[in-house]
Every structure is written in structure tokens, then in C-alpha cells.
Amino acid sequence: MNEDLISKKELLDMTGISYGQLYRWKRKNLIPEQWFIRKSSFTGQETFFPRDKMLQRIDRILNMKDDLSLDALADVFSPNTGELSLSVGEILERNIVSSTSLNLYIETIGITEQPQFSFEQILIIYVLDKLLRSGDISLEEGRLLVRTLESYFPEQTGREVGVRLTRKMGVGAFLLVPGDVDIFMDSEVRTVTRLAMAQCTEELKLLIGGGDA
Numbered sequence: 001m002n003e004d005l006i007s008k009k010e011l012l013d014m015t016g017i018s019y020g021q022l023y024r025w026k027r028k029n030l031i032p033e034q035w036f037i038r039k040s041s042f043t044g045q046e047t048f049f050p051r052d053k054m055l056q057r058i059d060r061i062l063n064m065k066d067d068l069s070l071d072a073l074a075d076v077f078s079p080n081t082g083e084l085s086l087s088v089g090e091i092l093e094r095n096i097v098s099s100t101s102l103n104l105y106i107e108t109i110g111i112t113e114q115p116q117f118s119f120e121q122i123l124i125i126y127v128l129d130k131l132l133r134s135g136d137i138s139l140e141e142g143r144l145l146v147r148t149l150e151s152y153f154p155e156q157t158g159r160e161v162g163v164r165l166t167r168k169m170g171v172g173a174f175l176l177v178p179g180d181v182d183i184f185m186d187s188e189v190r191t192v193t194r195l196a197m198a199q200c201t202e203e204l205k206l207l208i209g210g211g212d213a
Contacts, residue, residue, distance in 0.1 A: 007047070008049070086208075097126055108142075108146040124149045124150065134193070
């Protein structure tokens with residue numbers, strides 16, 4: 001299925017931003033290069049964008065640009081996980097995730113000491129906490145999510161990745177989908193929830209400290 005696209009002219013008209021702002025944000029890496037899609041039209045070559053991603057990104061930029069510099073915003077929107085690390089106490093003191101989710105993660109991967117958690121590990125716990133709080137997954141599915149992300153997400157760091165929870169006959173399975181593309185499964189498989197890891201990374205960076213990660 002082709003992604004719904006929006007033309008540059010329609011984008012500028014809908015959002016009220018200028019041509020100069022758009023390309024300044026591109027130079028600052030607030031908008032990924034790959035979102036600028038050149039296609040043939042009756043007027044020649046025209047630039048299009050993935051509609052939903054672009055409208056959401058511009059809305060976020062406009063809402064945050066008064067509080068954060070463009071460089072800080074670029075770090076927030078970057079899929080790279082950064083170098084920050086936090087202890088168990090710091091994670092709980094900052095109210096980043098619940099103690100239930102943190103303890104479930106520690107139990108699942110078998111941590112016996114009190115370590116410093118990397119941003120990547122905190123991101124996995126954040127995704128776990130998000131899905132547990134929403135009621136979309138059980139504790140056992142939470143353990144499955146942790147094992148799946150621990151095994152495969154590090155290889156995808158820096159890329160756009162989607163997480164899907166599917167169920168068939170009551171049995172859950174997690175999928176990591178590069179690019180968060182559409183996937184096709186048999187009619188008895190139901191997609192319970194889906195998350196974009198890039199968006200979760202943005203949320204966590206803002207939660208931890210406005211992009212200082």
C-alpha cells in the first residue's frame with residue numbers, strides 16, 4: 001500500500017510555515033532527508049512528503065521551538081539513543097517509569113546488581129511501561145516484549161522501527177518492523193497495538209531532560 005503523500009505547496013498552505021522555515025529545519029536535521037520525495041507531476045518535478053509523519057513533525061516543532069533551540073530539537077528528533085545513563089534510584093526519582101515496569105525488566109533480563117541503565121535500556125523499559133499502563137499487554141507479554149527488544153532492537157538503533165503486538169487464538173507475538181511498514185498476515189491474526197520506536201525515543205528524551213540525552 002502506497003504511503004499517503006502531501007505536496008510541498010499543500011503542506012505550506014496547511015501549516016502556515018514558510019519555504020525558508022521548511023528548508024532551515026531540513027538543514028538542522030529536524031526533518032529527515034528521506035521525507036523529501038521528488039516525483040514527476042504535470043508541472044515537472046515536485047516535492048512530496050509522507051503526510052501523517054510530516055504534519056505530526058511540524059506540529060511538534062511549532063509547539064516546542066519556543067522552549068528548545070533548534071539544535072536541541074534536532075537531538076530530540078534523532079533516532080539515535082545517546083550516551084546518557086541513570087541508576088534505578090534516578091529513574092524512579094524522575095518518575096520516568098513505574099517501579100512495576102522497572103522491576104519486571106530487571107527480573108526478565110536477570111540483573112542481580114544495581115547497575116547504571118543506558119538510554120537504550122531505559123527506552124525499552126519506557127515502552128514496556130507505556131504498554132502496561134495502557135492495558136494493552138499482560139505481565140507475561142511484557143516479559144516477551146523485553147526479550148524481543150533486548151534481542152533485536154540494538155541492531156536497529158538509529159533506524160525507524162515499529163513494534164507490533166499480534167494475537168492469534170489468544171497467543172501473543174511481538175514483531176519489530178523496520179520502517180514501520182504495512183505487513184500482511186492471515187485473517188485470524190489480530191494486531192493489538194503498534195508503536196513507533198522513534199516517537200517513543202522523542203518522548204523519553206523530552207521526559208528525561210528536553211533533549212539532553
